[in-house]
Amino acid sequence: MQSTDRVAFEIDEADVPAGCQACGARRFGICSALKAAELTHFSTVTRRRKIAQGETIYFEDDEVANYANIVAGAVKLTKLLSDGRQQIVGLQFAPEFIGKPFTEKVPVSIEAATDVEVCVFPKTELEKMLRQQPDFEHRLLEQTLVQLDDARTWMVTLGRKTAQEKVASFLLLLADHIGKPSADNPAHSEFMLPLKRADIADFLGLTLETVSRQMTKLRKMGAIDIRKNLEVTVHGTEQLVAISGGE
Amino acid sequence: MQSTDRVAFEIDEADVPAGCQACGARRFGICSALKAAELTHFSTVTRRRKIAQGETIYFEDDEVANYANIVAGAVKLTKLLSDGRQQIVGLQFAPEFIGKPFTEKVPVSIEAATDVEVCVFPKTELEKMLRQQPDFEHRLLEQTLVQLDDARTWMVTLGRKTAQEKVASFLLLLADHIGKPSADNPAHSEFMLPLKRADIADFLGLTLETVSRQMTKLRKMGAIDIRKNLEVTVHGTEQLVAISGGE
DNA sequence: CGCGAAATTGACTATATTCAAAGCTAGTGG
DNA sequence: CCACTAGCTTTGAATATAGTCAATTTCGCG
Known part of the structure; x- marks a missing residue:
């Protein structure tokens, strides 16, 4: 029993x-x-x-x-x-x-x-x-x-950050909520973008073209990688935090 | 008793x-x-x-x-x-x-x-x-x-409105919270600005110069009157609502 | 492979910022 | 009572950042 x-x-x-x-x-x-x-x-x-x-x-x-x-x-x-x-x-x-x-x-x-x-x-x-x-x-x-x-x-992001900082802040937000450590490097974070460019723009108070340009810039800086327009890898969040203008 | x-x-x-x-x-x-x-x-x-x-x-x-x-x-x-x-x-x-x-x-x-x-x-x-x-x-x-x-x-105001619309929205917010019908015309609203230009700018995500310019513009359009830099009269809120880009 | 949707890139423009100077306003002391 | 000052506001000219319009490329999917 x-x-x-x-x-x-x-x-x-x-x-x-x-x-x-x-x-x-x-x-x-x-x-x-x-x-x-x-x-x-x-x-x-x-x-x-x-x-x-x-x-x-x-x-x-x-x-x-x-x-x-x-x-x-x-x-x-x-x-x-x-x-x-x-x-x-x-x-x-x-x-x-x-x-x-x-x-x-x-x-x-x-x-x-x-x-x-x-x-x-x-x-x-x-x-x-x-x-x-x-x-x-x-x-x-x-x-x-x-x-x-x-x-x-x-509101701080919307009112006081530059386009580059806004995009970096957005990527950090996603890394925080839906990011997974990448397979090859645990310091990296990977996720699928749940929004298309036009929506990201509406979230950040920008145009979709500006979002796209800033994404490209972040890619060329080596902070992130994007495959197929929606698979994102963040190469270490510290760099992105620095770019984002902080909290 | x-x-x-x-x-x-x-x-x-x-x-x-x-x-x-x-x-x-x-x-x-x-x-x-x-x-x-x-x-x-x-x-x-x-x-x-x-x-x-x-x-x-x-x-x-x-x-x-x-x-x-x-x-x-x-x-x-x-x-x-x-x-x-x-x-x-x-x-x-x-x-x-x-x-x-x-x-x-x-x-x-x-x-x-x-x-x-x-x-x-x-x-x-x-x-x-x-x-x-x-x-x-x-x-x-x-x-x-x-x-x-x-x-x-x-957030809509911060992300999507122009400087002019932002300032108009701010004045409407104040009219709503601390405005009193003016003595001579009950359709008007009067109040004292509780913030100086630099603070208004920090509220609207603008610079203080831009706030000042837009205030001047609203004054010249006849939408508002400002005395001593802080006594505001709104000449009918409908006009200001129209300028503010709406809710 | 080819189509349509979405994203990128480019050239040009507009809006708000920056830097600088001058004008108000209110408060202080002669 | 007026002059002087300090802080804030207004205005101006030049610049930078993001927006607009348009062309091109990439991606997803039948």
Whole structure:
């Protein structure tokens, strides 16, 4: 006969819904505020959805009835000016939360930057969880504070950096979020660009031509390598940090 | 003898600490989540402080032991690059909350843009209130979401607007927060600039000369009037909205 | 292989910056 | 009360950086 401890542990683990076990949000996202039993209940009202690159998930000022966690991929948050100029105001990667609680409308458009998989749940359900679980709201506040800090950090990049520094900052941001140590040299970092040049330009407040020129310059300086327009290798982040004008 | 209702009402009102009665944070800030009795307790651990224009309240990455509500005046939140370039990432007016909960360090420098009066309270005390009062945390989350939205809206201005549009956007922001209808024409708006040209430049991602030139241009276009370098009159906001490139 | 989309490169231009000088404004002291 | 100063603002001329428009190349995919 097994010890109660052991049994309890196994039951607990078994209680974690299958779909949640491999999910980043379970461990690092808002779901980490939930206990297995609560998660089980929660998982009955969520559903997985795959979204193709380029699809818009919410339009700016849409009224929304759902929220979601990103399970895989990256989404871009954009804002438009009436004449069509566009600014990407944030990139979000797994396992971050999508949506703005307690308001009718989302103040940004949300679009799949890569193929994306999300875990969707109804607005009402989230708000119920928030009322029942103070921890859950706490977690949400923490994630919001991180996003606020990220936004403000990016404001410095937008307002005060040169084109070259902006591009270097962008590459460092990606290295940080989706970079993997390269096979041959662990000090290097490799990743696929989740955005095309026009989107990078919209994120950096530049034109796509300027982005392209600066990428070329960084390549010629030996700071990075780009293959097939989207496979990037960073040759040591220190050099890139120096070029980026720092934090 | 008075009715119990009447008595209860008077006691309740009388319970609101004297210092809180005229405070904006009491009605619109985070303190509005508190009932009179809780407020009374809270007010025993707060203290008023006056801060002169130009004084720094927190330095970037300082560890802080206090939070505060702005009672009067305006503060600027700034971030620095290592070589000294500066970006103002936010302006806050009464009755907003200052400080970043649950973290050791503030990620921005906070400086009094005008003479400021704040209501200060210890970090530990706020965090205790947050645990005891879910409403309080909820309120804080809502304020943080508003700040996040403000930051993202400003990112569009920084990344995608021209100098002229930036200056117009800035004036509209002020008209919105501290503008008063002018005496002679209610469609006009008047206010004192809380920032000097160099600060406006740091807020808009421009140089102070460019800010000055654009102000002059707006004056010559008849959109605004400036007296003594800091008294501004907006001649109808529609024109300024049109110039600002919109939301 | 060939087509369409995306990226690069080039030549020219526009916008905002830089550097420099002069003009205001408010506060101080004779 | 006026002159003087210090700090800020305005204005000007020259320059640099990024933007625009256009041509060419590369890449992904049928």
